[in-house]
Amino acid sequence: MRPKPRRQPHHSSRPGVPNRRAHPPSPARHPELPPEFGQLFDALDEVYGDPRTVRTPLDAELWASAFLGGLWTAALQQDDEPEGAELGLVEVLELVGSPRTQAVLCALASVASPQVAERAGQASERLFRKGVRRPEWYGAATQQVEFLEAWSVSDVFADGELLIAAFKRGKDRYAFTATVANNAQGTVVEVLLVDPVDLPDILGEIRAEFSEGPEGVFSLDRLEAAELRRRLEPAVRETLVDEDEDEDEYAEDGLDELDEEFEQDAGIEAATVDEAFAELDALAALDNTEPRDSDDGEGREEFDEDEDDEEGDDFAALRALMLSRLAVLPEPAELPGGADFGYDLDDLPALLDEFAVSEDARGLPHPAIVREWGEVFARLGLTEFAGDPPLFGPEKFDTLINVLIPARVNADDAQLELLEPAALAWARWSTRRVGLAEPIGDYLVEAVGESFEDFPQSYSDPVFTMDRHMFGFTMQSSS
Numbered sequence: 001m002r003p004k005p006r007r008q009p010h011h012s013s014r015p016g017v018p019n020r021r022a023h024p025p026s027p028a029r030h031p032e033l034p035p036e037f038g039q040l041f042d043a044l045d046e047v048y049g050d051p052r053t054v055r056t057p058l059d060a061e062l063w064a065s066a067f068l069g070g071l072w073t074a075a076l077q078q079d080d081e082p083e084g085a086e087l088g089l090v091e092v093l094e095l096v097g098s099p100r101t102q103a104v105l106c107a108l109a110s111v112a113s114p115q116v117a118e119r120a121g122q123a124s125e126r127l128f129r130k131g132v133r134r135p136e137w138y139g140a141a142t143q144q145v146e147f148l149e150a151w152s153v154s155d156v157f158a159d160g161e162l163l164i165a166a167f168k169r170g171k172d173r174y175a176f177t178a179t180v181a182n183n184a185q186g187t188v189v190e191v192l193l194v195d196p197v198d199l200p201d202i203l204g205e206i207r208a209e210f211s212e213g214p215e216g217v218f219s220l221d222r223l224e225a226a227e228l229r230r231r232l233e234p235a236v237r238e239t240l241v242d243e244d245e246d247e248d249e250y251a252e253d254g255l256d257e258l259d260e261e262f263e264q265d266a267g268i269e270a271a272t273v274d275e276a277f278a279e280l281d282a283l284a285a286l287d288n289t290e291p292r293d294s295d296d297g298e299g300r301e302e303f304d305e306d307e308d309d310e311e312g313d314d315f316a317a318l319r320a321l322m323l324s325r326l327a328v329l330p331e332p333a334e335l336p337g338g339a340d341f342g343y344d345l346d347d348l349p350a351l352l353d354e355f356a357v358s359e360d361a362r363g364l365p366h367p368a369i370v371r372e373w374g375e376v377f378a379r380l381g382l383t384e385f386a387g388d389p390p391l392f393g394p395e396k397f398d399t400l401i402n403v404l405i406p407a408r409v410n411a412d413d414a415q416l417e418l419l420e421p422a423a424l425a426w427a428r429w430s431t432r433r434v435g436l437a438e439p440i441g442d443y444l445v446e447a448v449g450e451s452f453e454d455f456p457q458s459y460s461d462p463v464f465t466m467d468r469h470m471f472g473f474t475m476q477s478s479s
């Protein structure tokens with residue numbers, strides 16, 4: 001369950017942001033800026049606008065967040081930590097000392113990690129004292145970030161949660177939504193940047209969708225700032241991306257030669273450049289969205305309604321912005337009394353005994369196989385899911401049925417025949433166990449049955465078949 005907000009796509013635009021196709025070209029590149037570095041900046045300018053000439057801090061922050069997201073992604077691909085390269089980057093930007101790099105430093109001071117932001121702010125101040133002007137939006141960027149509101153959309157099964165957070169700084173108002181999937185270890189699987197004026201409509205659509213299902217399955221709750229941070233910040237930090245980046249025109253223009261050229265142009269040590277640009281090859285393919293389209297020349301809509309809401313925005317590009325906004329919130333709240341939810345491996349024997357004698361399981365044939373399927377559900381849930389097992393909702397069950405079991409469990413025909421009855425029994429037992437109403441149990445059972453429609457194809461998939469034979473385990477119980 002998630003809303004369908006009108007999102008801010010990477011290539012959409014806002015009033016006052018210069019359009020590279022519809023307006024005169026941006027100011028000439030400072031002569032000390034290396035060509036390869038300029039090409040990388042141009043790639044970001046095409047999507048977010050030139051940070052020297054945008055009108056609002058948000059546009060510049062999106063630019064810098066995407067830049068940092070590229071460094072972070074590239075560092076992950078190289079098994080490195082991005083912080084060192086970011087700090088070296090600040091040093092190089094200050095050495096170049098142009099209005100363009102000054103604008104980038106100002107933007108980094110708004111969205112980078114605290115250490116990098118402080119270094120960037122100090123470098124910007126030194127350049128300003130030397131006469132390198134700051135962009136027009138800089139004054140607004142020094143205003144305090146204000147938290148406006150936050151909402152949680154969740155289901156009773158703890159399959160996942162949609163978190164909505166709205167902020168403002170000066171005239172900039174914006175919200176982001178983050179879908180946290182507990183069937184994916186509590187990581188962020190989608191982010192959207194939306195206009196806060198749309199939030200009432202979004203929340204209304206969510207409530208309308210709730211009314212179509214059983215009462216009590218979904219909930220919409222307003223969150224305090226500290227609770228938002230507790231729920232979302234760990235998910236953002238624990239989410240990793242590892243996407244292969246395609247070679248493109250920027251990568252082909254010799255970024256690997258930047259070290260030598262920059263050392264000659266700026267008169268600095270090669271080690272500094274190595275530190276700053278170790279990830280630039282991967283950064284070259286930072287964004288594969290199309291350039292922003294021009295309009296009638298009279299301004300453009302801030303949030304593009306024509307985009308497909310299902311795609312989501314680039315997590316890496318928004319990661320720094322999200323973390324910087326969460327950092328202004330109060331420290332995360334702690335669970336009261338060190339509360340502990342769910343179960344661990346030591347609890348399994350008693351839990352499986354309870355399942356096996358439940359009214360839902362004891363009527364099934366071959367109790368040993370049914371119990372072993374229960375152990376499969378429990379163990380895979382412990383290793384693969386976040387949330388509060390043994391209560392699995394539709395998303396977790398679908399992952400179990402059509403991904404984890406086909407990839408991990410070698411079972412014969414007799415054992416496979418009992419998989420669906422055992423899963424339906426687990427669904428009934430687990431919902432009744434925590435006191436959920438019968439219509440909620442019916443809802444889950446129906447969803448589990450629908451997931452099994454795809455199971456034969458999933459279990460016979462050649463990739464899953466190879467995985468389970470090479471790395472899986474074989475069920476031991478027999479009929």
